[in-house]
Amino acid sequence: MATVKPFKAIRPTKDKAFYVASRSYEEYSKDELQAVLKYNPFSFLHIINPGFKFEKHITGQERFHLVRNRYLEFLEENIFQKDDAPSFYLYQIVKEDFKSLGFFCACSVEDYRNDVIKKHEDTLQEREELFADYLDTVGFNAEPVLMTYADNDEVNAIFQRKIKRVPEYDFTTVDRVNHKLWKISYPEGIEKLEKAFAQMDALYIADGHHRSASSDLLAKHLEKENSSHNGQEPYNYFMAYLIPESQMRIYEFNRMVKDLNGFSKKEFLIQLDEYFMIEKETSGLCRPTKKHEFCMYLKDEFYKLHLRKTNYQFTDALSELDTQILFKTILEPILGIKDLRNDKRISYGYGKHNLIKMKEDVDKGKFEVGFSLVPTTVEEIKAIADAGLVMPPKSTYIEPKLRSGLAIYEL
Known part of the structure; x- marks a missing residue:
């Protein structure tokens, strides 16, 4: 009521x-x-x-x-x-x-x-x-x-x-x-x-x-x-x-990270292989089209990352959220970002033109890598709220x- x-x-x-x-x-x-x-x-x-x-x-x-x-x-x-x-x-x-x-x-x-x-x-x-x-x-x-x-x-x-x-x-x-x-x-x-x-x-x-x-x-x-x-x-x-x-x-917040936490480009891609099928994108700007699919811009190249669902376990509504998946599979374990609110190595961008800006900022050397996600849905917000769970920061721009x-x- x-x-x-x-x-x-x-x-x-x-x-x-x-x-x-x-x-x-x-x-x-x-x-x-x-x-x-x-x-x-x-x-x-x-x-x-x-x-x-x-x-x-x-x-x-x-x-x-x-x-x-x-x-x-x-x-x-x-x-x-x-x-x-x-x-x-x-x-x-x-x-x-x-x-x-x-x-x-x-x-x-x-x-x-x-x-x-x-x-x-x-x-x-x-x-x-x-x-x-x-x-x-x-x-x-x-x-x-x-x-x-x-x-x-x-x-x-x-x-x-x-x-x-x-x-x-x-x-x-x-x-x-x-x-x-x-x-x-x-x-x-x-x-x-x-x-x-x-x-x-x-x-x-x-x-x-x-x-x-x-x-x-x-x-x-x-x-x-x-x-x-x-x-x-x-x-x-x-x-x-x-x-x-x-x-x-609801719009997505893209993530940009200033360094690869000591990894070379090849070493970083090998680390990603644990949880993702990696596909190089050659047709220009890469936008994800569905849940659990991410686009990554890394040193002049776009890649599509497809989640390996056999290696990642869905346990609740939060674990199915793309911003949480990105945090638990890449940002925290590989790039060493544990505090999404306060770590100065990560920045966020939103809006329909942000993918272009993300690419430009990586090309200029402001960041080493950028990740683009599909927007969170109302249904996901409600499921997480109903379960008493908490989204990662910058999961939605509304x-x-x-x-x-x-x-x-x-x-």
Whole structure:
């Protein structure tokens, strides 16, 4: 039984939504970030980069307090408004080759604790505590956790009726992505959505494991401090964006390694022969076409690696995952990479053009070898989450990527 709850969003006024909405901070180059901050006073980036106002790089608690101040300024200057009634917020993203239609809602930390909200990645305690402290100080949640659910006809019918109406927002950003947002605030629609999700056994985190873990940690802290805690306080929920499985797109992360751990090219290929049938690819760029098949670029040549299933044992859902197979057969035993998060010898790349970049980087000598994989599937994510297992880092790059600042949840 999954809980979804409407909330009174803080969001930009209709005339400023285009200017407020921003991509994730990490997606901006240094020059692009400075240009947006200099020429767009309404960008949400001003809130999360409060040091720009003072021409100073600010970190820690000082930054957290200034983020809070910039947020309050946006409210005082009527860049942001608070809705009068609790609502769900239907948000559609359309670009050239992809469309998603999901909704912002509040999800329960209790569901997270009880494994109704299922995860497939480990989190780092230090990052959990840092973000929990951030949320406690700034008092709002602007980065929703991306979650997915099994396609549901009743939910889809509600959405399809709603998108026939005039949206609250309708704008296209400079990257040619169209954004539309509708409010679902009428009691019948809210009740139908709540009941539909109450009949679902689980929701699955696609992106935002640290954000959900931090919200849970903050809720535990605030509960201890609140002698009149009743379970309905805003801190018992966190903002999420929910989309059906069919509208989530998953890309692969390729792996690039800086050296062969002391092996020559011939010695390395001999080591690979233990677990793989090796086929030299002569037709140009090599892309894997199925599970348990890998493409490797090594010193000017592409190879296809076909897993020898007689030598590798499948024991659970994790052992069947290609990123885990690559780790257990090559990266760890041959190349000596044991810590996929922190080892500086390995890098990751994603996107439909990354195979070309991977080849170029190996040719330039930045890396000795690169591996290309097929994307992880939704079914694999769910199987691993259902089994309580954890994927290797950088197993998935998931879309949609949401704009920040369109809906904010106050704690």
